[in-house]
Amino acid sequence: MEKAFVSPVYQVIAVPVEKVVANTYNPNIVAPPEMKLLELSIWEDGYTMPCVCYYLKDRDQYELVDGYHRYLVMKTSERIYRREKGLLPVSVINKDISERMASTIRHNRARGTHSVELMSHIVSELAKAGMSDAWIMNHIGMDKDELLRLKQVSGLAELFADKEFSKSETWMEDY
Incomplete structure:
Protein backbone atom coordinates (compact mmCIF):
# COMPACT_ATOMS: atom_id res chain seq x y z
CA MET A 1 0.00 0.00 0.00
CA GLU A 2 1.28 3.44 -0.94
CA LYS A 3 2.24 5.75 1.92
CA ALA A 4 -0.05 8.78 2.16
CA PHE A 5 1.57 12.10 1.29
CA VAL A 6 1.77 14.56 4.18
CA SER A 7 2.52 18.19 3.34
CA PRO A 8 5.57 19.58 5.16
CA VAL A 9 3.50 22.41 6.67
CA TYR A 10 1.93 19.89 9.06
CA GLN A 11 5.36 19.22 10.53
CA VAL A 12 6.67 22.73 11.25
CA ILE A 13 9.61 22.80 13.65
CA ALA A 14 11.25 25.63 15.61
CA VAL A 15 14.89 25.93 14.53
CA PRO A 16 17.49 28.23 16.13
CA VAL A 17 18.05 30.91 13.48
CA GLU A 18 21.81 30.41 13.83
CA LYS A 19 21.39 26.94 12.28
CA VAL A 20 19.67 28.37 9.17
CA VAL A 21 21.72 29.43 6.14
CA ALA A 22 20.72 31.19 2.93
CA ASN A 23 20.99 29.39 -0.37
CA THR A 24 23.15 30.81 -3.16
CA TYR A 25 20.49 30.81 -5.86
CA ASN A 26 17.53 32.89 -4.69
CA PRO A 27 16.76 35.57 -7.30
CA ASN A 28 14.08 37.29 -5.22
CA ILE A 29 14.74 40.88 -4.19
CA VAL A 30 12.68 42.93 -1.73
CA ALA A 31 13.00 46.73 -1.67
CA PRO A 32 13.72 48.45 1.68
CA PRO A 33 10.15 49.80 2.16
CA GLU A 34 8.73 46.30 1.71
CA MET A 35 11.33 44.87 4.12
CA LYS A 36 10.18 47.40 6.74
CA LEU A 37 6.60 46.35 6.06
CA LEU A 38 7.55 42.67 6.41
CA GLU A 39 9.23 43.39 9.76
CA LEU A 40 6.10 45.25 10.92
CA SER A 41 3.88 42.42 9.69
CA ILE A 42 5.89 39.84 11.62
CA TRP A 43 5.88 42.10 14.68
CA GLU A 44 2.12 42.68 14.52
CA ASP A 45 0.96 39.25 13.33
CA GLY A 46 3.83 36.94 14.23
CA TYR A 47 5.27 34.41 11.80
CA THR A 48 2.23 33.19 9.90
CA MET A 49 4.17 31.16 7.34
CA PRO A 50 7.15 28.93 8.03
CA CYS A 51 10.36 29.17 6.07
CA VAL A 52 10.99 26.19 3.79
CA CYS A 53 14.36 24.50 4.26
CA TYR A 54 16.39 21.49 3.29
CA TYR A 55 18.30 19.82 6.13
CA LEU A 56 22.06 19.57 5.55
CA LYS A 57 22.82 16.59 7.76
CA ASP A 58 26.63 16.75 7.37
CA ARG A 59 26.66 20.36 8.67
CA ASP A 60 23.60 20.14 10.96
CA GLN A 61 22.18 23.21 9.23
CA TYR A 62 18.98 24.11 7.43
CA GLU A 63 19.41 25.65 3.97
CA LEU A 64 16.63 28.00 2.93
CA VAL A 65 14.52 27.10 -0.10
CA ASP A 66 11.89 29.78 0.56
CA GLY A 67 11.52 32.46 3.21
CA TYR A 68 14.86 34.25 2.99
CA HIS A 69 13.33 37.62 3.86
CA ARG A 70 11.38 36.23 6.83
CA TYR A 71 14.69 34.70 7.97
CA LEU A 72 16.47 38.03 7.41
CA VAL A 73 13.92 39.83 9.59
CA MET A 74 14.67 37.38 12.42
CA LYS A 75 18.41 38.01 11.95
CA THR A 76 18.15 41.81 11.85
CA SER A 77 15.23 42.74 14.14
CA GLU A 78 16.27 42.55 17.78
CA ARG A 79 12.69 42.83 19.03
CA ILE A 80 11.49 39.94 16.87
CA TYR A 81 14.53 37.80 17.67
CA ARG A 82 13.91 38.39 21.40
CA ARG A 83 10.18 37.72 21.24
CA GLU A 84 10.64 34.56 19.16
CA LYS A 85 13.58 33.45 21.36
CA GLY A 86 15.71 33.16 18.22
CA LEU A 87 13.57 30.31 16.85
CA LEU A 88 12.47 30.34 13.23
CA PRO A 89 9.45 28.28 12.10
CA VAL A 90 10.64 25.84 9.42
CA SER A 91 9.03 23.26 7.15
CA VAL A 92 11.60 20.75 5.91
CA ILE A 93 11.55 19.30 2.40
CA ASN A 94 13.80 16.51 1.22
CA LYS A 95 14.67 17.15 -2.44
CA ASP A 96 17.83 17.25 -4.54
CA ILE A 97 19.44 20.58 -5.44
CA SER A 98 17.70 20.94 -8.84
CA GLU A 99 14.30 20.34 -7.26
CA ARG A 100 15.12 22.82 -4.47
CA MET A 101 16.08 25.47 -7.03
CA ALA A 102 12.83 24.86 -8.89
CA SER A 103 10.90 25.03 -5.62
CA THR A 104 12.50 28.38 -4.76
CA ILE A 105 11.46 29.79 -8.12
CA ARG A 106 7.90 28.45 -7.84
CA HIS A 107 7.50 29.96 -4.37
CA ASN A 108 8.89 33.32 -5.52
CA ARG A 109 7.02 33.52 -8.81
CA ALA A 110 3.73 32.88 -7.06
CA ARG A 111 4.39 36.09 -5.08
CA GLY A 112 6.11 38.59 -7.31
CA THR A 113 9.04 39.57 -9.48
CA HIS A 114 12.62 38.42 -9.89
Missing part, protein backbone atom coordinates in the same frame (compact mmCIF):
# COMPACT_ATOMS: atom_id res chain seq x y z
CA SER A 115 15.99 39.86 -10.74
CA VAL A 116 16.67 38.96 -14.39
CA GLU A 117 20.38 38.52 -13.69
CA LEU A 118 19.78 36.06 -10.86
CA MET A 119 17.11 34.20 -12.81
CA SER A 120 19.51 33.75 -15.73
CA HIS A 121 22.10 32.39 -13.28
CA ILE A 122 19.61 29.80 -12.03
CA VAL A 123 18.71 28.78 -15.59
CA SER A 124 22.42 28.42 -16.27
CA GLU A 125 22.96 26.28 -13.16
CA LEU A 126 19.99 24.04 -13.99
CA ALA A 127 21.20 23.59 -17.58
CA LYS A 128 24.72 22.77 -16.36
CA ALA A 129 23.17 20.22 -13.97
CA GLY A 130 21.71 18.47 -17.01
CA MET A 131 18.12 19.65 -16.71
CA SER A 132 16.44 19.85 -20.11
CA ASP A 133 14.66 22.95 -21.40
CA ALA A 134 11.36 21.11 -20.95
CA TRP A 135 12.25 20.26 -17.33
CA ILE A 136 13.19 23.88 -16.60
CA MET A 137 10.03 25.25 -18.22
CA ASN A 138 7.78 22.74 -16.46
CA HIS A 139 9.37 23.03 -13.03
CA ILE A 140 9.81 26.77 -12.72
CA GLY A 141 6.84 27.92 -14.77
CA MET A 142 8.23 29.68 -17.80
CA ASP A 143 7.59 29.53 -21.53
CA LYS A 144 10.13 28.96 -24.33
CA ASP A 145 10.56 32.67 -25.05
CA GLU A 146 11.38 33.51 -21.44
CA LEU A 147 13.80 30.60 -21.20
CA LEU A 148 15.52 31.72 -24.40
CA ARG A 149 15.80 35.32 -23.13
CA LEU A 150 17.31 34.16 -19.83
CA LYS A 151 19.81 31.96 -21.63
CA GLN A 152 20.74 34.92 -23.84
CA VAL A 153 21.17 37.18 -20.80
CA SER A 154 23.47 34.64 -19.19
CA GLY A 155 25.75 34.83 -22.22
CA LEU A 156 26.85 31.22 -21.82
CA ALA A 157 27.32 29.51 -25.16
CA GLU A 158 27.16 26.05 -23.60
CA LEU A 159 23.47 26.61 -22.80
CA PHE A 160 22.84 26.50 -26.55
CA ALA A 161 25.29 23.69 -27.33
CA ASP A 162 22.62 21.03 -27.93
CA LYS A 163 20.36 23.24 -30.10
CA GLU A 164 20.00 23.45 -33.86
CA PHE A 165 19.71 26.88 -35.41
CA SER A 166 18.68 27.90 -38.89
CA LYS A 167 18.15 31.17 -40.74
CA SER A 168 14.60 32.34 -41.20
CA GLU A 169 13.00 32.00 -44.61
CA THR A 170 13.05 35.75 -45.11
CA TRP A 171 16.50 36.62 -43.76
CA MET A 172 17.79 37.64 -47.21
CA GLU A 173 14.78 39.89 -47.76
CA ASP A 174 15.81 41.96 -44.75
CA TYR A 175 18.95 43.23 -46.55
Whole structure:
Protein backbone atom coordinates (compact mmCIF):
# COMPACT_ATOMS: atom_id res chain seq x y z
CA MET A 1 0.00 0.00 0.00
CA GLU A 2 1.28 3.44 -0.94
CA LYS A 3 2.24 5.75 1.92
CA ALA A 4 -0.05 8.78 2.16
CA PHE A 5 1.57 12.10 1.29
CA VAL A 6 1.77 14.56 4.18
CA SER A 7 2.52 18.19 3.34
CA PRO A 8 5.57 19.58 5.16
CA VAL A 9 3.50 22.41 6.67
CA TYR A 10 1.93 19.89 9.06
CA GLN A 11 5.36 19.22 10.53
CA VAL A 12 6.67 22.73 11.25
CA ILE A 13 9.61 22.80 13.65
CA ALA A 14 11.25 25.63 15.61
CA VAL A 15 14.89 25.93 14.53
CA PRO A 16 17.49 28.23 16.13
CA VAL A 17 18.05 30.91 13.48
CA GLU A 18 21.81 30.41 13.83
CA LYS A 19 21.39 26.94 12.28
CA VAL A 20 19.67 28.37 9.17
CA VAL A 21 21.72 29.43 6.14
CA ALA A 22 20.72 31.19 2.93
CA ASN A 23 20.99 29.39 -0.37
CA THR A 24 23.15 30.81 -3.16
CA TYR A 25 20.49 30.81 -5.86
CA ASN A 26 17.53 32.89 -4.69
CA PRO A 27 16.76 35.57 -7.30
CA ASN A 28 14.08 37.29 -5.22
CA ILE A 29 14.74 40.88 -4.19
CA VAL A 30 12.68 42.93 -1.73
CA ALA A 31 13.00 46.73 -1.67
CA PRO A 32 13.72 48.45 1.68
CA PRO A 33 10.15 49.80 2.16
CA GLU A 34 8.73 46.30 1.71
CA MET A 35 11.33 44.87 4.12
CA LYS A 36 10.18 47.40 6.74
CA LEU A 37 6.60 46.35 6.06
CA LEU A 38 7.55 42.67 6.41
CA GLU A 39 9.23 43.39 9.76
CA LEU A 40 6.10 45.25 10.92
CA SER A 41 3.88 42.42 9.69
CA ILE A 42 5.89 39.84 11.62
CA TRP A 43 5.88 42.10 14.68
CA GLU A 44 2.12 42.68 14.52
CA ASP A 45 0.96 39.25 13.33
CA GLY A 46 3.83 36.94 14.23
CA TYR A 47 5.27 34.41 11.80
CA THR A 48 2.23 33.19 9.90
CA MET A 49 4.17 31.16 7.34
CA PRO A 50 7.15 28.93 8.03
CA CYS A 51 10.36 29.17 6.07
CA VAL A 52 10.99 26.19 3.79
CA CYS A 53 14.36 24.50 4.26
CA TYR A 54 16.39 21.49 3.29
CA TYR A 55 18.30 19.82 6.13
CA LEU A 56 22.06 19.57 5.55
CA LYS A 57 22.82 16.59 7.76
CA ASP A 58 26.63 16.75 7.37
CA ARG A 59 26.66 20.36 8.67
CA ASP A 60 23.60 20.14 10.96
CA GLN A 61 22.18 23.21 9.23
CA TYR A 62 18.98 24.11 7.43
CA GLU A 63 19.41 25.65 3.97
CA LEU A 64 16.63 28.00 2.93
CA VAL A 65 14.52 27.10 -0.10
CA ASP A 66 11.89 29.78 0.56
CA GLY A 67 11.52 32.46 3.21
CA TYR A 68 14.86 34.25 2.99
CA HIS A 69 13.33 37.62 3.86
CA ARG A 70 11.38 36.23 6.83
CA TYR A 71 14.69 34.70 7.97
CA LEU A 72 16.47 38.03 7.41
CA VAL A 73 13.92 39.83 9.59
CA MET A 74 14.67 37.38 12.42
CA LYS A 75 18.41 38.01 11.95
CA THR A 76 18.15 41.81 11.85
CA SER A 77 15.23 42.74 14.14
CA GLU A 78 16.27 42.55 17.78
CA ARG A 79 12.69 42.83 19.03
CA ILE A 80 11.49 39.94 16.87
CA TYR A 81 14.53 37.80 17.67
CA ARG A 82 13.91 38.39 21.40
CA ARG A 83 10.18 37.72 21.24
CA GLU A 84 10.64 34.56 19.16
CA LYS A 85 13.58 33.45 21.36
CA GLY A 86 15.71 33.16 18.22
CA LEU A 87 13.57 30.31 16.85
CA LEU A 88 12.47 30.34 13.23
CA PRO A 89 9.45 28.28 12.10
CA VAL A 90 10.64 25.84 9.42
CA SER A 91 9.03 23.26 7.15
CA VAL A 92 11.60 20.75 5.91
CA ILE A 93 11.55 19.30 2.40
CA ASN A 94 13.80 16.51 1.22
CA LYS A 95 14.67 17.15 -2.44
CA ASP A 96 17.83 17.25 -4.54
CA ILE A 97 19.44 20.58 -5.44
CA SER A 98 17.70 20.94 -8.84
CA GLU A 99 14.30 20.34 -7.26
CA ARG A 100 15.12 22.82 -4.47
CA MET A 101 16.08 25.47 -7.03
CA ALA A 102 12.83 24.86 -8.89
CA SER A 103 10.90 25.03 -5.62
CA THR A 104 12.50 28.38 -4.76
CA ILE A 105 11.46 29.79 -8.12
CA ARG A 106 7.90 28.45 -7.84
CA HIS A 107 7.50 29.96 -4.37
CA ASN A 108 8.89 33.32 -5.52
CA ARG A 109 7.02 33.52 -8.81
CA ALA A 110 3.73 32.88 -7.06
CA ARG A 111 4.39 36.09 -5.08
CA GLY A 112 6.11 38.59 -7.31
CA THR A 113 9.04 39.57 -9.48
CA HIS A 114 12.62 38.42 -9.89
CA SER A 115 15.99 39.86 -10.74
CA VAL A 116 16.67 38.96 -14.39
CA GLU A 117 20.38 38.52 -13.69
CA LEU A 118 19.78 36.06 -10.86
CA MET A 119 17.11 34.20 -12.81
CA SER A 120 19.51 33.75 -15.73
CA HIS A 121 22.10 32.39 -13.28
CA ILE A 122 19.61 29.80 -12.03
CA VAL A 123 18.71 28.78 -15.59
CA SER A 124 22.42 28.42 -16.27
CA GLU A 125 22.96 26.28 -13.16
CA LEU A 126 19.99 24.04 -13.99
CA ALA A 127 21.20 23.59 -17.58
CA LYS A 128 24.72 22.77 -16.36
CA ALA A 129 23.17 20.22 -13.97
CA GLY A 130 21.71 18.47 -17.01
CA MET A 131 18.12 19.65 -16.71
CA SER A 132 16.44 19.85 -20.11
CA ASP A 133 14.66 22.95 -21.40
CA ALA A 134 11.36 21.11 -20.95
CA TRP A 135 12.25 20.26 -17.33
CA ILE A 136 13.19 23.88 -16.60
CA MET A 137 10.03 25.25 -18.22
CA ASN A 138 7.78 22.74 -16.46
CA HIS A 139 9.37 23.03 -13.03
CA ILE A 140 9.81 26.77 -12.72
CA GLY A 141 6.84 27.92 -14.77
CA MET A 142 8.23 29.68 -17.80
CA ASP A 143 7.59 29.53 -21.53
CA LYS A 144 10.13 28.96 -24.33
CA ASP A 145 10.56 32.67 -25.05
CA GLU A 146 11.38 33.51 -21.44
CA LEU A 147 13.80 30.60 -21.20
CA LEU A 148 15.52 31.72 -24.40
CA ARG A 149 15.80 35.32 -23.13
CA LEU A 150 17.31 34.16 -19.83
CA LYS A 151 19.81 31.96 -21.63
CA GLN A 152 20.74 34.92 -23.84
CA VAL A 153 21.17 37.18 -20.80
CA SER A 154 23.47 34.64 -19.19
CA GLY A 155 25.75 34.83 -22.22
CA LEU A 156 26.85 31.22 -21.82
CA ALA A 157 27.32 29.51 -25.16
CA GLU A 158 27.16 26.05 -23.60
CA LEU A 159 23.47 26.61 -22.80
CA PHE A 160 22.84 26.50 -26.55
CA ALA A 161 25.29 23.69 -27.33
CA ASP A 162 22.62 21.03 -27.93
CA LYS A 163 20.36 23.24 -30.10
CA GLU A 164 20.00 23.45 -33.86
CA PHE A 165 19.71 26.88 -35.41
CA SER A 166 18.68 27.90 -38.89
CA LYS A 167 18.15 31.17 -40.74
CA SER A 168 14.60 32.34 -41.20
CA GLU A 169 13.00 32.00 -44.61
CA THR A 170 13.05 35.75 -45.11
CA TRP A 171 16.50 36.62 -43.76
CA MET A 172 17.79 37.64 -47.21
CA GLU A 173 14.78 39.89 -47.76
CA ASP A 174 15.81 41.96 -44.75
CA TYR A 175 18.95 43.23 -46.55
